[in-house]
Amino acid sequence: MPELPEVEALREYLDEHLTGRVVEHVLPLAVSVLKTYEPPPSALEGQTAAGAARYGKFLALRIGELYLVTHLARAGWLHWRETLPERPPGPGKGPLALRVALEGGGGFDLTEAGTQKRLAVYVVRDPLEVPGIARLGPDPLAAAFDRDAFAALLAGERRQIKGVLRDQGVVAGIGNAYSDEILHRAKVSPFKLAASFDEGQVTHLYEAVRATLLEALERAHGVAAGRLKAEKKSGLRVHGRAGEPCPVCGDTVRSVSFADSSLQYCPTCQTGGKPLADRRLSRLLK
Numbered sequence: 001m002p003e004l005p006e007v008e009a010l011r012e013y014l015d016e017h018l019t020g021r022v023v024e025h026v027l028p029l030a031v032s033v034l035k036t037y038e039p040p041p042s043a044l045e046g047q048t049a050a051g052a053a054r055y056g057k058f059l060a061l062r063i064g065e066l067y068l069v070t071h072l073a074r075a076g077w078l079h080w081r082e083t084l085p086e087r088p089p090g091p092g093k094g095p096l097a098l099r100v101a102l103e104g105g106g107g108f109d110l111t112e113a114g115t116q117k118r119l120a121v122y123v124v125r126d127p128l129e130v131p132g133i134a135r136l137g138p139d140p141l142a143a144a145f146d147r148d149a150f151a152a153l154l155a156g157e158r159r160q161i162k163g164v165l166r167d168q169g170v171v172a173g174i175g176n177a178y179s180d181e182i183l184h185r186a187k188v189s190p191f192k193l194a195a196s197f198d199e200g201q202v203t204h205l206y207e208a209v210r211a212t213l214l215e216a217l218e219r220a221h222g223v224a225a226g227r228l229k230a231e232k233k234s235g236l237r238v239h240g241r242a243g244e245p246c247p248v249c250g251d252t253v254r255s256v257s258f259a260d261s262s263l264q265y266c267p268t269c270q271t272g273g274k275p276l277a278d279r280r281l282s283r284l285l286k
Contacts, residue, residue, distance in 0.1 A: 001057075001072070001073065001074045001075075001175050001176065001177070002057065002072045002076075002077070002228075002229075002232075003057060003173060003174060003175040003177060003178050003232075004054075004056070004057065004139075004140070004141070004172075004173030004174060004178070004213055004216075004217075005178070005213060005216035005217045005219075005220045005232070006220055006228045006229070006232055007054050007056075007057050007058070007059055007072070007173070008054050008141075008217055008220070009217070009220035009221060009223060009225075009228055010052075010059055010078055010225055010228065011052045011053065011054045011059060012052075012221070012222075013080070013224070013225050014052040014059075014061065014078075014080075014108075015051055015052045017080060018049045018052065018061065018102075018108075019049055019050065019051050019052075020048065020049065021048070021049050021102045021103070021104070022046065022047070022048050022049075022102065022103040022104075023044050023045055023046065023047055023048075023049065023063055023100060023101075023102060023103075024045065024046075024101045024102055024103045024107075025045060025088075025099075025100075025101040026041040026042065026044050026045060026068075026098070026099075026100055026101075027088060027089070027098065027099040027100075027101070028041055028097075028098050028121070029089060029090075029091045029096050029097055029098060029099065030091070030096075030097035030098070030112070030117060030119070031091075032117040032119075033097040033098050033110070033112075033117075033119055033120070033121050034098075034121055034122075034123075035120050035121065035122050036122045036123050036124060036129075039066060039123050039124075039125070040123065041068075041098075041123055043064075043066060043123065044063045044064065044066060044068060044100075044123065047063045047064030047065075047066070048063070048064060049061060049062065049063050050062040050063070050064075053127070054173075055127055055130075055133045055136060055172065056132075056133070056136045056139065056168055056172030056173040057071060057072070057168070057172075057173055057175065058070070058071050058127070058130065058132060058133050059071075059072075059078070060127045060133075065125070066123055066124065066125060067122075067123070067124050067125070067126070067127050068100070068121065068122075068123055069121070069122040069123075069124060069127055069130050069133070070110060070119070070120065070121050070122075071119070071120045071132060072110075072112075072119060073112070073118035073119050073120065074114075074116070074118060075112050075113040075114045075116070075118075075119075076097070076110060076111065076112040076118070076119035077110075077111055077112075077229070078108055078109070078110055078225055079108060079109045079110075079111060079225065079226060080106075080108050080224075080225045080226070081106055081107055081108060081109060082105070082106045083105055083106055084099070084101055084105070084106060084107050094111075095111040095112055095113050096109055096110075096111050097109075097110045097111060097112050097117075097119050097121075098110040098121055120132075132168070135168070135169050136168055136169065136172040137153070137167070137168065137169050137170045137171050137172050138153075138171065138172065139172050139173060140171050140172070140173060140174065140209050140210065140213060141173075141210075141213060141214070141217070147202070147203055147206045150202065150205075150206045150209070151199075151202045151206075153170055153171065154194045154195065154197060154202060155195065156195055157170075157193075157194035157195050158193060158194070158195055159193070159194060160190060160191050160192065160193060160194070161183065161188060161189075161190065161191075161192050161193070161194045161197075161205075162179055162180075162183065162190035162191070162263060164194045165179040165182060165183075165209075166179050171209075173213075174209070174213075176239070176261055176263070177232070177236060177239040177240070178212060178213065178216065178239075179263075180236075180238050180239035180263055180264050180265065181212050181216075181236060181237060181238065181239055182205070182208045182209050182212045182213075183208075183265065183270060184237055184238045184246075184248075184265060184266060184269060184270060185208040185211065185212055185237075186204050186205045186207075186208035187204075187269050187270055188201070188205060188208075188270060189265070189270050189271045189276070190256075190263050190265055190270070190276075191276060215235070216232070216235060219231055219232075219234075219235050220232070238253050238264045238265060238266055239263075239264050240264065241253045241264060242254060242255035242262075242264050246266040246268065246269060248266065248269055249266065249268045249269055251266050251267055251268035251269070251273075252267075253265070253266055254266075254267060254275055254276070255278070256276050256277075256278045257278055
């Protein structure tokens with residue numbers, strides 16, 4: 001899933017390549033992709049793009065007086081096209097969910113792989129009309145997100161820290177991959193309760209949040225949209241690397257599976273050398 005660094009890189013890319021261009025056609029091709037119907041997508045046609053903004057993992061494109069907002073979900077992506085086929089695609093053909101064609105040629109496609117269709121597109125007058133944006137917590141790269149602000153978010157929080165970091169209503173933009181990377185850098189178990197952190201541990205975790213995201217953002221800066229996924233994967237130390245050696249200590253990276261996701265961690269770095277219980281695997285072995 002694209003997370004804060006990749007969506008921010010997409011924002012930068014579109015700010016440079018889309019601003020000033022006039023939208024010729026907006027073609028929704030997947031039944032499930034549009035989450036709003038008024039204003040219609042056709043209201044964007046003939047309007048000039050005026051920049052891009054990011055809200056957590058949401059991307060908002062200002063077009064005329066409206067916004068085209070998208071959340072790429074787990075398997076969605078944005079593909080910039082210098083040229084588009086002359087013949088418009090048919091609905092329901094492959095992963096293509098929505099196409100935006102620009103006057104003078106080119107445009108971009110929103111695609112989604114797999115069968116779980118969660119890619120979302122909204123046409124709104126204000127990004128805050130999108131429910132997911134309205135409920136977002138603070139952006140971890142904002143100037144106001146200092147160590148004390150982070151500590152206030154954790155105070156009294158009885159959930160495991162992995163879930164807290166992924167909760168978009170607590171902190172905006174961190175997903176499954178970067179929460180694994182943050183916790184590995186901070187040497188913290190993903191199952192540790194957020195409220196149990198002492199002052200020093202809060203500071204260390206806050207520094208890990210900032211450093212992990214800023215480093216990922218630096219790697220993604222200037223990378224073309226089509227290469228961002230590969231760039232993200234190449235920079236991950238534990239996420240998606242179960243069975244490989246930890247780059248810090250050499251222990252084997254392990255995984256815990258859930259119904260629709262998994263986490264990766266290093267036992268030596270994060271859990272005192274003890275493997276965490278994988279409840280799904282335990283059920284399979286019974």
